Amino acid sequence: MSHEEHRSEPSGSSMMDEVRIRVPKPNLPDEIKFNAPLPILIPVAALAAIAAIAFLFSRVLLAVPREAAILIAIVMAANILGGFAFAALRPNLSRSQRIELAMVIAYPLLIGIVIAQLGFGAPAEEAAAEAAGGSSVGGDAVLVADNVTFDTDSIELAAGKPQTIGLDNQDSAPHNLAIYKNAEAGASQQGALFQGEDVAPGSSTEYEVDPLDPGKLYFQCDIHPSMKGNVVVTGGGSGGSAKNSPAKGGGG
Numbered sequence: 001m002s003h004e005e006h007r008s009e010p011s012g013s014s015m016m017d018e019v020r021i022r023v024p025k026p027n028l029p030d031e032i033k034f035n036a037p038l039p040i041l042i043p044v045a046a047l048a049a050i051a052a053i054a055f056l057f058s059r060v061l062l063a064v065p066r067e068a069a070i071l072i073a074i075v076m077a078a079n080i081l082g083g084f085a086f087a088a089l090r091p092n093l094s095r096s097q098r099i100e101l102a103m104v105i106a107y108p109l110l111i112g113i114v115i116a117q118l119g120f121g122a123p124a125e126e127a128a129a130e131a132a133g134g135s136s137v138g139g140d141a142v143l144v145a146d147n148v149t150f151d152t153d154s155i156e157l158a159a160g161k162p163q164t165i166g167l168d169n170q171d172s173a174p175h176n177l178a179i180y181k182n183a184e185a186g187a188s189q190q191g192a193l194f195q196g197e198d199v200a201p202g203s204s205t206e207y208e209v210d211p212l213d214p215g216k217l218y219f220q221c222d223i224h225p226s227m228k229g230n231v232v233v234t235g236g237g238s239g240g241s242a243k244n245s246p247a248k249g250g251g252g
Ligand SMILES: [Cu+2]
Pocket: 148, 174, 175, 176, 221, 222, 223, 224, 227
């Protein structure tokens, strides 16, 4: 009897009642069911959306030529302003009309993406880089050092007149440039025709090289002799003896 009383219905049903205590489901549209996390969700989602749009828009603007980027940004801003003003003045726009409006607003962006994809901007950028000689350093010849290598294994100089050689050291190690008659002279670093100062990592210089005779010479970095190549010295007249010949005087 006591056993049965222990499992009596009142205690069981009271437990059930406890479980059943729930907030009555509000009969509301789906969106409003999320109303507890909304104060957090809305700002977070908005921030994420803003970040994504800003990032993607910057990708587009950076991928197109500068003039196009300015134009796209201005037209885009005007479109957003005009588009939302239009939408505000006409609250009865249908869903499809709203989508259409969004597409019209985004049109400059789409054009920008197309321009970026077709790479109209690339030739201009390349030309600009080429005009700078691939680096900011000038000279009759330019060497760029990076990853313990020069960007070329052959430079050309004009014979018989002072020449400048730019060395742009984009590497994390110091480099220099020295010119020798040949590889053997370079290996022993004897009888350098020109020996430049070391150039610190991340800096550049323009070496001034005294006039050389025409022919094929050898250049290297004295610190890293594996950084090497040929110097082709051309021109300067036949034999390069012009500067030594007594042009005045004449035969007496
Ligand atoms: Cu070096």
